[in-house]
Amino acid sequence: MTTKAFHPDILKLDPEKETERIVEHIRHTTFKVLRRKGGVVGVSGGIDSSVVLALAARAMKPARIVALLMPEMESSPESALMGRELCHKFNIEPLVEDMTGPLWGFGAYQRRDEAIKRLFPEYDSTYKFKITLPTDLLQERKLNFFSATIISPEGEVQTKRLPPKELRQIVAATNFKQRTRASMLYYHADLHDFAVLGTPQRNEHGQGFFVKNGDGAMDVRPIGHLYKTQVYQLAEYLGVPESIRSRPPTTDTYTAGSTQEEFFFRLPFETMDLIWYGLENDIPAAVVAEGMDLEEAQVEHVYADLLQKKRTTEYLRLPPLGLADS
């Protein structure tokens, strides 16, 4: 078996050609395969949804696109501003649906806060909160375990490892955010006979960084084949505003504003993408290490972490299983 070539520029795209390919895919799948009249995009103000909206704007007339901003009371106000800036840039009038009411209805905040309070009795709504994984994945192979951090109004920071019961409750309650947004996207899709254009990219899908039936719910996945650094390359080509391109990707799910790196990926995207490419293409760790000026053991640590995530999140990517599928 020959090993594929590997070099640091291996993920460089021809953004013009790639844009044409994806635009054609959006048109073909939406109009010809799904026979829908347009597309709905949930715009978060982040890089992925910005690129999907920019691609949709090339694939369809503005009247065939619904761009939905779905803030809730804990969203960063900056996200909504950036979402609006993006929509105006592509001449699409955004629709705003405030998700706070539905989330209160589900008891999402209350159920999550109950779990946080069991860990930090002093916690209340004046505190900020986030959950994180250990970083420094290149330095040492550590296992993935989540910690909770609260920040008091005076700025005092406390971090504790999360027991499984509390972690489950926090994650289950927080997932209402992605799932209520998915319901709203499909409301607008049904209202107009449109398809939902999803925003996950390759890393999120492959490593299981999405909520099943939440941000994982969609009809078309325009950038599902792209690594994060390739999404940035397209963003620049498509004219996504600099303010969005220069902002570190966040989950915008927890009040203390955790980045995607500390919440899940454990590495900067520039490093992770190349190693993920190496793993997906069966390139030996030694070859990747040489191409990236890293130690072989460091790449091995990351390979092990990525494989573990891929394996343990497989159920998220499976369709519903019936007897006919076995």
Next chain:
Amino acid sequence: MDIREQIKSYIAETFLFSDDGFEFSDDDSFLDEGIVDSMGVLEIIMFLEETFGFSVEDEEIKPENFDSVNNLYSYIQRKAPTAVSAS
């Protein structure tokens, strides 16, 4: 019950949903075999703390201590030698 058997029985019941007990070797990697995920790691920590009465420090949560029956056994031996000698 012997500590190794205790570990195997806990892993089989909690993660393998198996009536056939622990079907792997004592050196098989829990991660490579897809037995535990990040939630599973936290569950094992809780099992150790509740069963053997010691605290697991964050820096100890690494494969050398947690990734197989033998690694867990050695880790328990270091953290709670009396529990191991009594078994």
